[in-house]
Amino acid sequence: MPNNVFLVGPMGAGKSTIGRLLAAELKVPFYDSDRVIEQRTGADIPWIFDVEGESGFRDRESAVLAELAEEPGAVIATGGGIILRPENAEVMHRGGRVCYLTASVEHLVERTAKDKKRPLLQVDNPRQKIVELLEQRDPLYRAVADWVVVTDRRPPKVVARDIAERLGQD
Numbered sequence: 001m002p003n004n005v006f007l008v009g010p011m012g013a014g015k016s017t018i019g020r021l022l023a024a025e026l027k028v029p030f031y032d033s034d035r036v037i038e039q040r041t042g043a044d045i046p047w048i049f050d051v052e053g054e055s056g057f058r059d060r061e062s063a064v065l066a067e068l069a070e071e072p073g074a075v076i077a078t079g080g081g082i083i084l085r086p087e088n089a090e091v092m093h094r095g096g097r098v099c100y101l102t103a104s105v106e107h108l109v110e111r112t113a114k115d116k117k118r119p120l121l122q123v124d125n126p127r128q129k130i131v132e133l134l135e136q137r138d139p140l141y142r143a144v145a146d147w148v149v150v151t152d153r154r155p156p157k158v159v160a161r162d163i164a165e166r167l168g169q170d
């Protein structure tokens with residue numbers, strides 16, 4: 001039975017940042033599904049969205065997730081849209097435990113404003129887009145998650161330790 005930890009949640013929740021720290025804390029490998037998709041494609045995410053569309057990106061994302069879920073014990077940061085395809089929820093359940101990382105809209109807006117690598121947020125009103133995505137996706141994150149961790153006003157290292165402790169209790 002694989003014993004991976006999957007981090008799910010909205011853009012800016014800290015999945016990539018906290019995932020890396022959590023893996024170091026647990027001394028297990030770390031994978032960020034977005035980075036693996038970019039390696040396999042030989043192009044970055046904005047290029048994939050531009051040329052292949054969101055559905056092309058989702059196809060690649062599901063294939064990479066299925067591959068990473070075969071790891072025996074790793075921390076896997078997913079992209080914010082991983083829960084859009086129901087089969088991905090199944091794959092994560094079979095592959096280990098799922099932690100839903102989230103934060104207030106204010107924090108998500110602030111944390112995602114710094115770079116332009118998220119195609120879905122390159123709109124006139126990213127805040128409104130974040131709110132809409134959360135409304136659509138929050139129930140899906142909750143449905144797949146074994147537990148929820150709020151990252152507001154807590155540095156990534158503290159959140160990583162909190163998750164590591166929680167994993168040790170299970």
Ligand SMILES: Nc1ncnc2c1ncn2[C@@H]1O[C@H](COP(=O)(O)OP(=O)(O)O)[C@@H](O)[C@H]1O
Nearest residue numbers: 010011012013014015016017111151154155156
């Ligand atoms: N708990 C936190 N407190 C403050 N800043 C954070 C926190 N978690 C992440 N960040 C910052 O927010 C930005 C987005 O984080 P990232 O890990 O890429 O999120 P995600 O992968 O969930 O989209 C990065 O600049 C990161 O340093």
Ligand SMILES: O=C(O)C1=C[C@@H](OP(=O)(O)O)[C@@H](O)[C@H](O)C1
Nearest residue numbers: 010011012034079080081118119
């Ligand atoms: O929410 C989404 O649909 C997406 C989130 C991104 O990952 P992060 O959640 O790590 O920013 C990345 O997969 C892509 O831009 C699409």
Ligand SMILES: [Mg+2]
Nearest residue numbers: 015016077078
């Ligand atoms: Mg990320």
